[in-house]
Amino acid sequence: MKSAYAQYTIRCAEGGTLVDLYENRTEVADKPGLTATSESHSHKAVNSFRIVVQWLFFAWMIVIGIRFGLFINAIESGAAVSLTSRPPGVEGFLPSGALTSFKYLLLTGKIHPVHPAALIIFLTIVIMSLLTKKSFCSWLCPVGTISEAVHKLGRRLFGRNFRIWLWLDLLLRCVKYLLLLLFVVAILLIMSADKVSEFLDAPYWAVSDVKMLHFFTNMSGTTKVILGCFVVLSLFYKMFWCRYLCPYGALLGLTSMLSPFKIRRDAHGCTGCQRCSAVCPSRLEVHHSSTVGSPECTGCLTCVVNCPEKGVLAMKPSFRSRSLSVWAFPAVAIGIFMAGIIAGMVSGHWQTSLTRADYQRLVPIAHTLSH
Ligand code: SF4
Numbered sequence: 001m002k003s004a005y006a007q008y009t010i011r012c013a014e015g016g017t018l019v020d021l022y023e024n025r026t027e028v029a030d031k032p033g034l035t036a037t038s039e040s041h042s043h044k045a046v047n048s049f050r051i052v053v054q055w056l057f058f059a060w061m062i063v064i065g066i067r068f069g070l071f072i073n074a075i076e077s078g079a080a081v082s083l084t085s086r087p088p089g090v091e092g093f094l095p096s097g098a099l100t101s102f103k104y105l106l107l108t109g110k111i112h113p114v115h116p117a118a119l120i121i122f123l124t125i126v127i128m129s130l131l132t133k134k135s136f137c138s139w140l141c142p143v144g145t146i147s148e149a150v151h152k153l154g155r156r157l158f159g160r161n162f163r164i165w166l167w168l169d170l171l172l173r174c175v176k177y178l179l180l181l182l183f184v185v186a187i188l189l190i191m192s193a194d195k196v197s198e199f200l201d202a203p204y205w206a207v208s209d210v211k212m213l214h215f216f217t218n219m220s221g222t223t224k225v226i227l228g229c230f231v232v233l234s235l236f237y238k239m240f241w242c243r244y245l246c247p248y249g250a251l252l253g254l255t256s257m258l259s260p261f262k263i264r265r266d267a268h269g270c271t272g273c274q275r276c277s278a279v280c281p282s283r284l285e286v287h288h289s290s291t292v293g294s295p296e297c298t299g300c301l302t303c304v305v306n307c308p309e310k311g312v313l314a315m316k317p318s319f320r321s322r323s324l325s326v327w328a329f330p331a332v333a334i335g336i337f338m339a340g341i342i343a344g345m346v347s348g349h350w351q352t353s354l355t356r357a358d359y360q361r362l363v364p365i366a367h368t369l370s371h
């Protein structure tokens with residue numbers, strides 16, 4: 001009788017779908033032949049912790065959205081006071097404006113006062129990726145959270161997730177980098193200093209948060225169809241938006257290559273079971289690599305959590321050879337995010353310079369403003 005892992009390996013070698021065997025996997029301690037060690041309990045806990053962090057962050061985004069909606073609703077209805085103040089966190093949904101703000105910072109050395117939180121959030125996430133890979137994508141990003149939930153739903157509905165042919169997968173993966181290139185060329189390279197100031201001082205940028213809110217609350221038929229297509233594609237293909245289309249993720253992937261933290265595999269203890277590669281949402285060949293340097297690695301730790309061999313696979317910084325607690329990576333990643341936001345708040349670069357009177361003047365004409 002062959003062991004479970006030998007069977008997995010044979011299926012893979014025969015061109016079978018190793019990943020299917022793991023799609024409805026249970027955690028390490030529940031696998032046949034594996035003993036529930038304190039390490040496996042810790043791994044299981046970190047996996048649950050990631051899901052809790054993702055949904056708490058998602059809930060926080062919903063609260064921010066509702067608060068901003070109430071604020072704008074009060075302005076639109078002509079109320080003298082709002083029930084809530086405007087939450088600056090809403091500016092996290094303005095990444096292209098944040099990139100323009102970043103260019104303004106490079107040109108002038110100053111943070112533009114209209115929507116400064118957009119830049120603070122953008123810089124915080126980029127620094128996060130420079131130090132802890134694309135941890136924002138797998139631990140905090142609300143779109144990533146939804147994508148993960150949808151692909152899990154797809155697996156329940158169809159019993160599996162599907163894989164796009166490798167050649168098409170490679171081609172489609174280029175799309176997000178092309179979109180990123182478009183933004184970088186248009187904003188960082190071509191846009192003149194005068195144009196940058198003109199954009200950031202214009203009423204359009206002032207109400208870009210309002211326009212974003214209206215985008216979600218008054219969705220056009222076309223937008224609904226496009227979003228519906230993404231949801232359907234994500235049901236079939238894991239992380240469709242993140243893997244192929246998100247330019248933000250492309251940027252974070254490139255900067256993450258400089259991160260000292262990387263998934264590292266101890267080839268001596270590795271049995272070659274390929275479980276790490278099979279569960280990797282980014283479809284990386286973890287079992288072949290001594291160090292995973294790919295820009296697609298999100299630092300989700302799914303491979304580490306599912307490796308059955310003690311201490312073989314770990315997310316470790318380059319400057320540390322000894323093993324590190326599985327909790328260290330999320331602690332550093334989340335710590336950087338919180339530190340970035342707090343730094344923005346205490347340095348006075350969080351609240352917009354726009355007053356309530358500015359919103360009262362601009363919100364009624366927001367639909368007429370363009371750039
Ligand atoms: S290599 Fe590991 S940490 Fe990186 S994306 Fe794959 S499963 Fe997640």
Ligand code: SF4
Nearest residue numbers: 270273274276287307
């Ligand atoms: S690193 Fe772990 S999960 Fe990956 S092939 Fe080796 S033993 Fe298996």
